[in-house]
Amino acid sequence: MNTNTDFTNIKALIFDYGGTLDTNARHWAKVLWEGFRAAGIPVSEEDFREAYVHGERTLARCPIIRSEDDFRVLLQKKVDIETRQLVETGRWQADERERQEKAGKTADYCYAYARRTVTESRQTLERLMKRYPLVLVSNFYGNIETILRDFGLDHCFGRVIESAVVGVRKPDPAIYRLGVEATGFKAGETLVVGDSYDKDVLPARAAGCRTVWLKGEGWTEKAEDESVPDAVITRLDQLLRMLPEA
Numbered sequence: 001m002n003t004n005t006d007f008t009n010i011k012a013l014i015f016d017y018g019g020t021l022d023t024n025a026r027h028w029a030k031v032l033w034e035g036f037r038a039a040g041i042p043v044s045e046e047d048f049r050e051a052y053v054h055g056e057r058t059l060a061r062c063p064i065i066r067s068e069d070d071f072r073v074l075l076q077k078k079v080d081i082e083t084r085q086l087v088e089t090g091r092w093q094a095d096e097r098e099r100q101e102k103a104g105k106t107a108d109y110c111y112a113y114a115r116r117t118v119t120e121s122r123q124t125l126e127r128l129m130k131r132y133p134l135v136l137v138s139n140f141y142g143n144i145e146t147i148l149r150d151f152g153l154d155h156c157f158g159r160v161i162e163s164a165v166v167g168v169r170k171p172d173p174a175i176y177r178l179g180v181e182a183t184g185f186k187a188g189e190t191l192v193v194g195d196s197y198d199k200d201v202l203p204a205r206a207a208g209c210r211t212v213w214l215k216g217e218g219w220t221e222k223a224e225d226e227s228v229p230d231a232v233i234t235r236l237d238q239l240l241r242m243l244p245e246a
Helices: 028-039 045-061 071-088 096-128 144-150 174-183 197-206 236-242
Strands: 012-015 134-138 159-162 190-194 210-214 231-233
Touching: 012 174, 028 045, 028 071, 028 096, 045 071, 071 096, 071 144, 096 236, 134 144, 134 174, 144 159, 159 174, 174 190, 174 197, 190 197, 197 210, 210 236, 231 236
Parallel strands: 012 134, 012 190, 134 159, 190 210, 210 231
Antiparallel strands: none
16 A cells, blocks of 8 residues: 555545445456356356457447446346357357346346445445545446445435536546536545546546545556556555545
C-alpha cells in the first residue's frame, strides 16, 4: 500500500462502481470465470474469455439491460449471452436445459460474491460519507440506481453520474469533469477512487483530480506505473486511515 501522500486539501470523493465497490478490484471476468468453474461449465479459460468479450460487446451494442434490472437479473442476462455463444460455437456441448441450469448457478455464485463484497464496501462508504460528500461515476447500462438500491448503497452518494444517462463513457475525462461539477468543489480538491488504471486513474488525472488506485486482480498482467496515481491501495477500507478528518 502506497499512501505517503498529503490529502488534507481533499473536500470530496468520487468513486467508480464496478470492480471498485463490488469485487474489491478483481476484474469481473475473473469473478465470472470462477463462477463458471463453480457451476461446472466444462470450457477452457481461453474459450470463456472469448465468450466474455462477446457478451460485453453485445450488451454495449444492444439495449438488453433495462433500468429496472437488479444485479441478479443483469448477471443472468450476461451469463446467458456468454453461455449461448459457447454452445452455438461448439465450445460447450450442452442442451438448453443444462445450459440454463448452469448459467443460473453461475449468476447465483457471482451475485453472492458481489453482495458479500458490497457489504464490506458499504461499511467504508458510510464512514466516509460522514466526512466527505460522495459522488459515483460509472460506466453502466442505465440501471445503476436500481443496483444501488438492491445493494443498499443508494443513501451513500449525493449524485450519480452514469455513462448511459449522460452520454459519456470512460476513459473520456469529460465524465470525471461531470463528477467534479457534481461535488461542487474544484478538481484539485476532489479525490477519485477506482480499480481501473486506464479508465479511472488516467482520465481522472486528465480532468485535474487527485487519484487513488485500488489495485487488484486485473484482466491481464500488464505492468502499470504506480507513480502516476497519488496513492495505491489494495483494500477499500485503507482509505479510512489515509484520509484526514474533513
